[in-house]
Amino acid sequence: MTAPQPTFRALADPTRREILLLLRSRPMNLVEISAQFDMTRAAVKKHLIILRDGGLITMTPEGRTLVSRFNPAGLRAVFSWLEFFDAFWDDRLSALATAIEKDQDNA
Amino acid sequence: MTAPQPTFRALADPTRREILLLLRSRPMNLVEISAQFDMTRAAVKKHLIILRDGGLITMTPEGRTLVSRFNPAGLRAVFSWLEFFDAFWDDRLSALATAIEKDQDNA
DNA sequence: TTGACAGGATACCATTTGGTATCCATAAAG
DNA sequence: CTTTATGGATACCAAATGGTATCCTGTCAA
Numbered sequence: 001m002t003a004p005q006p007t008f009r010a011l012a013d014p015t016r017r018e019i020l021l022l023l024r025s026r027p028m029n030l031v032e033i034s035a036q037f038d039m040t041r042a043a044v045k046k047h048l049i050i051l052r053d054g055g056l057i058t059m060t061p062e063g064r065t066l067v068s069r070f071n072p073a074g075l076r077a078v079f080s081w082l083e084f085f086d087a088f089w090d091d092r093l094s095a096l097a098t099a100i101e102k103d104q105d106n107a
Numbered sequence: 108m109t110a111p112q113p114t115f116r117a118l119a120d121p122t123r124r125e126i127l128l129l130l131r132s133r134p135m136n137l138v139e140i141s142a143q144f145d146m147t148r149a150a151v152k153k154h155l156i157i158l159r160d161g162g163l164i165t166m167t168p169e170g171r172t173l174v175s176r177f178n179p180a181g182l183r184a185v186f187s188w189l190e191f192f193d194a195f196w197d198d199r200l201s202a203l204a205t206a207i208e209k210d211q212d213n214a
Numbered sequence: 215t216t217g218a219c220a221g222g223a224t225a226c227c228a229t230t231t232g233g234t235a236t237c238c239a240t241a242a243a244g
Numbered sequence: 245c246t247t248t249a250t251g252g253a254t255a256c257c258a259a260a261t262g263g264t265a266t267c268c269t270g271t272c273a274a
Contacts, residue, residue, distance in 0.1 A: 005121055012119035013232080014112055021191055030251060041251075043233050064241045064250060072195035078185075084128055088179035120262085138220065148221075150263050171220060171271045 002055065004077040010054030011078070015039070016047050020056060023070035030066060109162065111184040117161030118185070122146070123154050127163060130177035137173055 010016055015037060022028065022036060034044045048068055051057045055074035060067055117123055122144060129135065129143060141151040155175055158164045162181035167174055 004124075008115075008119050008124070012115050015232085017111075017115070017188070024192065024194065031249080039232090040234065042235085042253095045251075046232075066251065070195070072192060075189065075192065078189070081124070082182065082185070085131065085179060085182065087131065088177070122262090136220075146262090147264065149223095149265085152221080153262075173221065 002077050004081045006050075007054040007056065007074060007077040008081075010050050010056055013047065013050075015044075016051055019044075019047060019051060019068075020070060023057060023068060027067045027069040029068070033068065109184050111188045113157075114161040114163065114181060114184040115188075117158050117163055120154065120157075122151075123158055126151075126154060126158060126175075127177060130164060130175060134174045134176040136175070140175065 018037075019033060022033060030041055030045055030048070033048070034041045037044060048057065048059060051068075052059055055077065056071055057074070058069045058071050060069070125144075126140060129140060137148055137152055137155070140155070141148045144151060155164065155166060158175075159166055162184065163178055164181070165176045165178050167176070
């Protein structure tokens with residue numbers, strides 16, 4: 001059970017959440033990611049490190065570039081923590097619930 | 108669609124997450140909550156304000172005390188954001204998914 | 215009415231955080 | 245071999261963050 005703290009911390013910054021959304025579509029290297037933000041590469045790289053520490057991305061060298069990939073398993077820590085609030089989900093207010101129900105229909 | 112930033116920010120601190128877990132069981136006032144932490148009441152109150160700004164608790168005066176209540180609807184912002192990652196849930200790795208499926212069986 | 219208790223307000227402090235600038239290493243490409 | 249683009253390393257800065265101490269207000273109970 002990985003401690004959720006680094007993950008929650010990683011998600012707390014809007015730039016980092018945007019980076020995650022970016023990486024949904026495809027893996028990207030530092031230069032590509034930085035091009036999407038009004039910020040130096042050094043700053044973006046700091047964000048990437050925090051995202052990696054939170055288990056939300058992986059960073060692997062490929063050739064001479066360093067490729068960042070979204071790691072869906074990193075969200076497990078968040079899900080596990082949210083599970084503590086099971087008792088409050090009776091009213092099915094969460095949009096996530098409906099999303100998963102839809103996914104089931106498609107199965 | 109309330110911006111998720113204040114909610115994610117509120118969840119980023121371990122003390123605040125613990126406060127939320129505390130408030131699952133019952134509403135509590137400032138003194139009761141503070142008794143659970145090695146921290147001044149002033150510090151705890153700051154956390155409560157941030158939790159309220161994130162929509163995760165409500166604070167209502169009752170008699171001479173100020174009662175804090177967990178507000179499950181506040182997690183909606185988090186769920187909505189997590190929905191962006193629908194495409195990565197095919198493997199149903201999330202414990203939350205199974206929890207909600209169980210809830211459906213009970214319906 | 216006098217405490218005592220719950221909490222608000224303010225000022226202050228150390229550390230973390232998000233960011234910059236600068237310089238350095240390395241790997242391809244020509 | 246030299247150039248050029250990717251990214252690592254370090255130092256630094258301003259602002260936000262998490263915390264304290266102190267003092268003030270109001271309400272309830274004796």
